[in-house]
Structures are given as C-alpha cells and as structure tokens.
Amino acid sequence: MIIDRVDIIRVKNPFVHPFETSFVRFVERDALIVKIYSEGLVGYGECKAFFAPLYSPEDNGTCHHIIKNIILPVILHKDIEGPEEFMEKVSFIRGNNLAKAAVENALWELKVQREGKSLKTLIGGVYNEVKVGVSIGIQPKTSDLLKRIEKYLAEGYHRTKIKIKPSKDIEVVREVRKHFPDITLTIDANSSYTLDDIELFKAMDEFNLAYIEQPLAENDIIDHSVLQKQIKTPICLDESIESLEDARRAIEMGSCKIINIKSSRCGGIHESIKIHDLCMKHNIPVWCGGMTELGIGRVQNISMASLPNFTLAHDIAASNRYFDEDITIPTVNITKNCTLIVPDEKNGVNYMIDEKAIEKMMVSHDVYK
Structure with a gap:
C-alpha cells in the first residue's frame, strides 16, 4: 500500500x-x-x-x-x-x-x-472478551484509597492494583489487606526501589499479593533475578521488557514469573506477539498493561489481549475510568461482568474514530x- x-x-x-x-x-x-x-x-x-x-x-x-x-x-x-x-x-x-x-x-x-478482518483475527486472538483490573494511583490518604478500592470492587473489577513508592508502601498495603483480605491484590512500584529494600519485599510476602510489578530499576534484570530468588511473591516485569530479547534474558535469569506486555513500550504489536509466544512457551503468564490511553490505543489493547497467553486481568478499563470524553464511537465500556468485548468481524463489535x-x-x- x-x-x-x-x-x-x-x-x-x-x-x-x-x-x-x-x-x-x-x-x-x-x-x-x-x-x-x-x-x-x-x-x-x-x-x-x-x-x-x-x-x-x-x-x-x-x-x-x-x-x-x-x-x-x-x-x-x-x-x-x-x-x-x-x-x-x-x-x-x-x-x-x-x-x-x-x-x-x-x-x-x-x-x-x-x-476486512478484525485485528483479533489478523493476530490470532482467541478470546471473545477479556477481564479488566483496576489500577489506582497513589492517594493523599489511605482512607481515600480504601474508598476507591471499595468503589471499584462494587463495579466488579477482577484485580486491584495499587501504586506504591518509598514512604507509601508496606503500611498502606497492610491497611488494604486488613480491610480487603480476600481480593486479588497487586502492587506497582514503577522502578522506585533498589536491592537495599530487599527486607521490605520479603515482608510483603505476608500479604498474599498476586505479584509485585517492577520493583527495581528498568535496567536491573540482574537485580530482579536476585530479588525474585529471595521472595515468594511473583515479580512482574514491566519497564524492563522492551523487546523479545529482553524477555528472553529475563526468563532465562529467573528475573520474573509474570510479564506485563505494553505493545507501545515494545515497539508495537508485531514485537509484542513474539514476546507473548515466548512467554507462553515458558509458562510465563502475561497481561496487557495500560498507559492511560485514549480510545485508539485502548481499543487496540483489547484486541491484543485476546491472544491465548493473556490469562490475567488487564489494565485496559473503560474510557470513563479516566475521561469524561474520549475519541472513539462508541467509547470503551465494560460489561456487567467487568469484561471488555473484543472487536471482531463475527460479533459485529467495532469502534469508529x-x-x-x-x-x-x-x-x-x-x-x-
């Protein structure tokens, strides 16, 4: 063309x-x-x-x-x-x-x-709908965070992720677990810690977290390997994985047990499919991360998440989770089961700009x- x-x-x-x-x-x-x-x-x-x-x-x-x-x-x-x-x-x-x-x-x-085929069909997607998790930013007060979590649980989100940073970490997680002992809970550090904090992450094991996302610096695949061997909680790599080669190294070194695939961070959908396939070969589950996208990126994320090894809840969410208005018709909305329907030529789901x-x-x- x-x-x-x-x-x-x-x-x-x-x-x-x-x-x-x-x-x-x-x-x-x-x-x-x-x-x-x-x-x-x-x-x-x-x-x-x-x-x-x-x-x-x-x-x-x-x-x-x-x-x-x-x-x-x-x-x-x-x-x-x-x-x-x-x-x-x-x-x-x-x-x-x-x-x-x-x-x-x-x-x-x-x-x-x-x-004349959907993106799902072109890339080999298998799911008709995908589960949605919620990612909650750092709140001024823990009480504010608890209210947000309660609100999103009432809406049916399948996984709750909270952001942490030094000085707003273990006490916040402890309080969340106290109030919500049985929810699927994860934490995201966005690379804000080092191996000097290894005792902190050992202490996190008591909270039954589904995973800890990107605790160390984005270029610290070696240090993540050290940390993963010291803790029971699975590490999920995000910023560290920018290519198929990054994923290969991380898997071989035991730096993680889960990978968050953001197609844009990896250079696009084509490279992301390769990462997905490698992870599936090595029994490393993946999920689709979000970057507070507008509707164009959000819809493409839904399609990518239809690939078979995307087995965990995703950070895609409905448009109104972030915006009063968006740039697709219709805007992206979750179902009553807190899932997103994957656009497909067979089910007639389609989005216009x-x-x-x-x-x-x-x-x-x-x-x-």
Missing part, C-alpha cells in the same frame, strides 16, 4: 481524577495521534508517550521528531506491505519504541481495513504529504 500522507495531531484530554504514580502526578492525557492515509483508507495510531521523559526516555517532543524526521522519509510515498515490513524498514532506529509503535499501530488499522472529539481536544495538527 502506498502511503500518501501522514498527519501528527497533538491532543489534550483532562482526567476525571488526577493519576499519581511514584514518578509523577498527571492531570490530563497529553498525546500524539498519527493518522496515515493510504489509497483511500485512513488508519489511526496513538503515541503513548507523555509530555516529559518520565516513564521512558521518550516524550511527545522526541516522538514527534522521530516520526517526522526519521520514520516519514522511510514510508511517505513508498509502498509498505504492512506492519511487519514497516518494522523491518525502521529496525535501524535504536530505541524510540513509542514513536515506532504509533506508526505501526496505524498500519495495523490500515491492514484491518484492507483485508470521533473526529469532532479529536478536533475539540486538538492542540496542534501537522500535515506531511
């Missing part, structure tokens, strides 16, 4: 509630949308970087630069067969996975339209043709 034109649109969408992790407090989703025109079709991809290099070395500014100045010369007015060929053509780019994934995701959408919503949220619009 010939790539005729590429638009990069920056939008801002305020959160219903501020979302705080160990490294930042977000009040809005500041995102880039990549819109690719090809032979009468239009595909959308969402860049999941943030306004600053907080979660990864990339941010919206670096991604815009990489897409405009490095990727576009490779694809604009060129014949690109699909996402797989695109990833081969940009393999010379070191890192910058979020930028590459934004374009790759749009190419998947074009492939969906060209072939709400161009008016994008225009309303738009900060800038750059056109390249």
